[in-house]
Amino acid sequence: MIEAQGLVKVYGNKPAVQGVSFTVQPGRVTGFLGPNGAGKSTTMRMIMGLDRPTSGDVLVNGKHYAKHRAPLREVGALLDAKAVHTSRTAYNHLRAMAATHSIPTKRVHDVIELTGLGAVAKKRVGGFSLGMGQRLGIAAALLGDPQTIILDEPVNGLDPEGVLWVRNLVKALAAEGRTVFLSSHLMSEMSLTADHLIVIGRGRIIADAPIQDILNNRAQRVRVRTDRPDVLTRALAGEGVSVEAREPELLEVSGVAARAIAETALAQQVLVYELTPLQASLEEAYMDLTKDEVEYHSGPVADVHDHAGTAESGRHAAVAAGAGQEGN
Ligand SMILES: Nc1ncnc2c1ncn2[C@@H]1O[C@H](COP(=O)(O)OP(=O)(O)OP(=O)(O)O)[C@@H](O)[C@H]1O
Numbered sequence: 001m002i003e004a005q006g007l008v009k010v011y012g013n014k015p016a017v018q019g020v021s022f023t024v025q026p027g028r029v030t031g032f033l034g035p036n037g038a039g040k041s042t043t044m045r046m047i048m049g050l051d052r053p054t055s056g057d058v059l060v061n062g063k064h065y066a067k068h069r070a071p072l073r074e075v076g077a078l079l080d081a082k083a084v085h086t087s088r089t090a091y092n093h094l095r096a097m098a099a100t101h102s103i104p105t106k107r108v109h110d111v112i113e114l115t116g117l118g119a120v121a122k123k124r125v126g127g128f129s130l131g132m133g134q135r136l137g138i139a140a141a142l143l144g145d146p147q148t149i150i151l152d153e154p155v156n157g158l159d160p161e162g163v164l165w166v167r168n169l170v171k172a173l174a175a176e177g178r179t180v181f182l183s184s185h186l187m188s189e190m191s192l193t194a195d196h197l198i199v200i201g202r203g204r205i206i207a208d209a210p211i212q213d214i215l216n217n218r219a220q221r222v223r224v225r226t227d228r229p230d231v232l233t234r235a236l237a238g239e240g241v242s243v244e245a246r247e248p249e250l251l252e253v254s255g256v257a258a259r260a261i262a263e264t265a266l267a268q269q270v271l272v273y274e275l276t277p278l279q280a281s282l283e284e285a286y287m288d289l290t291k292d293e294v295e296y297h298s299g300p301v302a303d304v305h306d307h308a309g310t311a312e313s314g315r316h317a318a319v320a321a322g323a324g325q326e327g328n
Pocket residue numbers: 011014015016034035036037038039040041042043185295326
């Protein structure tokens with residue numbers, strides 16, 4: 001279990017994390033989701049004792065990370081896969097880690113097999129691709145067979161087969177009763193992997209709930225086809241209600257339930273020939289939640305065309321477009 005209480009981290013005069021409290025429970029995958037610069041990595045580094053909180057406190061399995069006698073056996077983390085730039089082979093890297101924590105060599109072989117590194121285990125880590133580096137980082141995180149696993153952007157750089165593998169792995173680890181805390185900026189991936197979401201924006205928690213609740217709590221949108229959109233729009237107007245005209249006879253309404261729209265239409269004697277409650281995608285719910293919290297706003301799509309193609313290039317383009325907005 002991970003318990004954070006009032007965590008604050010200020011770099012110079014830049015508040016990166018601003019009073020964050022949450023509990024990550026065992027037995028489920030908890031996703032840590034937020035736009036670039038939201039404070040995910042900083043929070044994870046504080047959990048692992050790599051950054052000292054400006055104030056507040058965080059415990060892993062009931063203690064500060066550094067107070068555990070055998071931390072690798074308590075908590076396994078992948079924080080920066082690129083950090084392992086070594087002339088050692090993957091096998092020797094893991095063996096050295098195992099040796100300093102009294103972990104038997106058999107476990108090294110086990111995690112190499114588990115992470116699909118068998119074919120490259122005797123190769124120098126310095127020559128690894130990003131995906132192989134991610135697998136090695138995950139192997140290292142699992143080496144001590146820890147109860148708590150923290151993975152910062154674990155699918156970064158993985159091919160689709162690798163993404164699926166991480167998804168199944170973290171679900172299996174949670175099903176064994178472990179605490180699994182996983183950061184990502186990819187909502188689509190989280191929706192397939194996590195049971196519970198903690199959403200962070202500009203250093204503050206903006207949601208902490210089961211994924212299904214986050215979807216259900218989003219203002220319900222209803223698609224309405226009517227021959228009198230003008231009359232219905234006026235009749236529905238009110239606080240918390242939004243009515244958008246999509247096509248000449250098509251409205252999208254949020255903030256009013258389908259039945260209430262039907263009642264209003266009936267009272268106005270307006271013909272309605274479609275009334276469809278729309279299920280929000282997790283992506284939409286996320287955009288809704290974080291719309292005021294993004295530190296970096298993307299430029300128009302035309303700006304990113306040169307790099308377009310992958311989510312990753314889009315993300316970098318978004319950062320580039322937003323450079324200079326930091327601290328606003
Ligand atoms: N060592 C540091 N010194 C100064 N500022 C920092 C440092 N580390 C992070 N920050 C700033 O703190 C804020 C939070 O950064 P953090 O890396 O925790 O966000 P993140 O949610 O992990 O983002 P990303 O998805 O881009 O990795 C950002 O504004 C970042 O620029």
